[in-house]
Amino acid sequence: MLLCSILLLTGCGNSNLKWYVVSPATEQGRINLKFLLSGTKDTLLMSLLALGISIFVGLLIAIPGIARQKPLRATNVVYVELVRSIPLLPLILWVYYGLPEIAGVQLDYFWAGVFALALSDSAFEAEIFRAGIQSIPKGQSEAGRTVGLNYFQTMWYVVLPQAIRRILPALGNQFAYMVKMSALVSVIGLQELTRRANELIVTEYRALEIYTILIIEYLVIILIIGQGVRWLERKMGSDELNAGR
Amino acid sequence: MTTQQQPAVLMEDVHKWFGNFHVLKAINLDVAVGERVVICGPSGSGKSTVVRCINYLERHQQGRIVVDGVELTSNRKTAARIRSEVGMVFQQFNLFPHLSVLQNLTLGPIHSRGLSQAEAEERAMEYLDRVHIPEQADKRPAQLSGGQQQRVAIARSLCMEPKIMLFDEPTSALDPEMIAEVLDVMIELADEGMTMVVVTHEMGFARRAADKMVFMDEGQIVETGTPDQFFDAPETERCRQFLQQILHH
Ligand SMILES: Nc1ncnc2c1ncn2[C@@H]1O[C@H](COP(=O)(O)OP(=O)(O)O)[C@@H](O)[C@H]1O
């Protein structure tokens, strides 16, 4: 529905649009569409991997952020402030072109993208986790410790499961953001969605039509993510947290 | 039975500060094995802090606390050991809302006592029986009434088979009609010989179950005595006033 109305709007508003380049009705249109869609796998896979890594690293960085010891908290602050102030595009270029010079490591397009996205996002994930953990009442971890759990068991079995339910919407946001930001990895040549679109424009010269399709591709992916997160929220029963403490 | 047993809890000249605020001033308290001690006193007098120091949720800065023969020091292993020997029931229940009642009860025994899932569940059902709510095992805490939640919290502590049970105002957050069901469970526990330190203003419970009454005010223990002495002939004026206030409400 939404997609159709966007197509119609752009179509009606400007008669210069030539939709034949991506029309499923013509042979060439079908080939072009298929070409555009072939970037989906890399966009999704790269975003998913980067998300997984950044959640893991973010959690590792968040834990010292809530420690009683000042030096540990300082580590957290330095990491978060430093990493989140690096713009993503230079970071991608730096990882791809800089790492071989400095560390002798040449990552391919895909892994350079995963690495840069994950690194950049981990600072945000760390802050989300820290806020989530701190929102769980102190009585919960105290109760965990009075039944003999140590610090990490209390974190793992008592605090984190509750914190994650609370931060699910924020994690969903980060995932959507990550998918969109992954477009920047096209600059080093990874043939994800945006790169495919740019390549097709070079041969077809129909930038507006092709970019419109590109935007719709991202829109669909992110709508699906949104629904997935809502489903998870229901499944994990976030509402049951509000009573009973 | 040996006649010369070490006390379950011994506090000697314990001091504690929150920043500049001197919250505990020279606390001396001993609790014998099997003894029931009730602590009362005005709000802010340091009752919770005393109880929380006993299972090391708070650290004291001066003096000695010995629990079950082990002195509380900053050693992490000691703290963990003491906590698994000392059960604690909070005013706000602090049940784990994301777990079922049964899982609330098995978490400690499985991960800290090393019981298998089956053993832990068997034990959990046994203690749910003891607090008279075995039929609620599969519910979430939020689906229970306050009185039921507090009984689950008591069962959760008992599943660790602690040597000492601490209660910090266990009925203060409850609606009046649910207080009795929780106190009944506590009295049963007392009758079975559990060592208990209970912060409460429920004087009916105190008369029925306490061996020793402790009255605190402004971070100090002002008066100690048997329930009879304490209720019928309080020695200090502050204690007399306090008792008048709570008994007439
Ligand atoms: N974590 C804390 N930080 C600072 N002050 C505290 C803290 N916990 C308790 N207090 C203060 O210590 C005093 C005693 O508290 P508490 O032991 O809870 O008293 P009670 O249980 O008798 O009402 C109160 O004045 C309270 O405000």
Ligand SMILES: [Mg+2]
């Ligand atoms: Mg209190």
